[in-house]
Amino acid sequence: DYDDYYQLLTELGGKAQGLDRILLYEGSRGCWWGEKHHCTFCGLNAQSMKFRAKKPAQVLAEIAELSQRYDAVRFRLVDNIIDMGYIDNLFGKLAEDHCDLDVFIETKSNLQKRQIKTLAAGGVKCMQPGLESLSLNQLRAMDKGATPMQNIVCLKWSLYYHVMVSWNILLGFPGETNEDYHRQLELIPSLFHLQPPEATGKFWLQRFSPYFTRPHEYGVRITGPGMAYEYIYDARQVDLKKVAYDFEHELDDWPVDPYLYQELVAAIEGWQRMHRLGDTPFLYYSKAPNYITIYDGRNPKEPTRRRYEGLAALVIEICNESGKSVEQIRTAATDKTECSETILKPILNDLMASRILYEERGKYFTLAVPENSHL
Structure with a gap:
């Protein structure tokens, strides 16, 4: 009252x-x-x-x-x-x-x-x-x-x-x-x-x-x-x-x-x-029909733009909502492209090295925020 x-x-x-x-x-x-x-x-x-x-x-x-x-x-x-x-x-x-x-x-x-x-x-x-x-x-x-x-x-x-x-x-x-x-x-x-x-x-x-x-x-x-x-x-x-x-x-x-x-x-x-300071760092991805582009401005002095295709693009999207295990990634990608562990592991390592993916106890999560505003 x-x-x-x-x-x-x-x-x-x-x-x-x-x-x-x-x-x-x-x-x-x-x-x-x-x-x-x-x-x-x-x-x-x-x-x-x-x-x-x-x-x-x-x-x-x-x-x-x-x-x-x-x-x-x-x-x-x-x-x-x-x-x-x-x-x-x-x-x-x-x-x-x-x-x-x-x-x-x-x-x-x-x-x-x-x-x-x-x-x-x-x-x-x-x-x-x-x-x-x-x-x-x-x-x-x-x-x-x-x-x-x-x-x-x-x-x-x-x-x-x-x-x-x-x-x-x-x-x-x-x-x-x-x-x-x-x-x-x-x-x-x-x-x-x-x-x-x-x-x-x-x-x-x-x-x-x-x-x-x-x-x-x-x-x-x-x-x-x-x-x-x-x-x-x-x-x-x-x-x-x-x-x-x-x-x-x-x-x-x-x-x-x-x-x-x-x-x-x-x-x-x-x-x-x-x-x-106003020059806010950014990390987001934009999706096209067959590829994904990562825009990385976490270092505002050296922003980068990198294109990912095939399984790498799929991984970024599969791990977008929450952390996913290797088995979950392979299951989600199996109908779309070849996803053996031999092929997948180097891609995961590359995405982690680029700080696009975060790994914790065997699960991977996409750090980039989707540009699409309707998810």
Whole structure:
């Protein structure tokens, strides 16, 4: 109920009126992923992790009522994670009605192309999918239940469907190795055409997170409340350890080379700069009846254009939507051209060397975004 808010705006007069009021809306509480796997750094949902959500029809009716009552089309869903049923049964319905809403959501990153398309058509303009890392080992340490490939799939199709992604790369986790940093440094130049993270840095240790409640299991030593609290509260009158939400900490073992850490931070800052300067990097492909052309401007100073025919063109298209194994590629191509493993392997190697394909655990994904806008 925003009646009091809008009444106050009326009393304040014309200067307080705005064209783009954003209404906060809550459709669910708790976290359905956290019920099964509590992300190790997350301190949200301290009172109850149990997930409970309004029915999609109720959410649709309430959003329609709020929009009608307050002449608003911009909504920020404050749910920590949306009910996955909302994708088809809420945003799908909004898409069917061709509504022009502007919605922010938080969700999980392992979304399929079809789901991102539905969200975009239903009014999602920005989402926070909790990507957090491009390292498989680090994602496992966080217990995120996602892989780098799933995160990259999410970034690619969000770009294609014009959905902004709010995400960060978190570092400094127990169990990290130099190899985790080397892998991300190797991968990042392949992704320059995708939206960069908003920030990067060491994770914050939050009250109620597994790192806080069971630090000994992870080799974490809590050294005191966050540094800011002593500037906010009088430590002589307030027990900072009791009021703090963020805490300073050290790890029993963190073997990462500090120079490597800084190199990764610098690489991400360079990625961000490329998108801020206006000469945005690109990587897309255009399809003709018998060939595909890749336009690669991930290095804006040296853009390239390369034509692929035959099996190479097929591979680019077969791996476009999601990661595919060698067997899946061969099955999809078998009726169109010869696709023995002897022929296929050099093509995969060439496409990976050109950073057109990304490989993870035996699956291949096309990094280039299709030029065709009707997929």
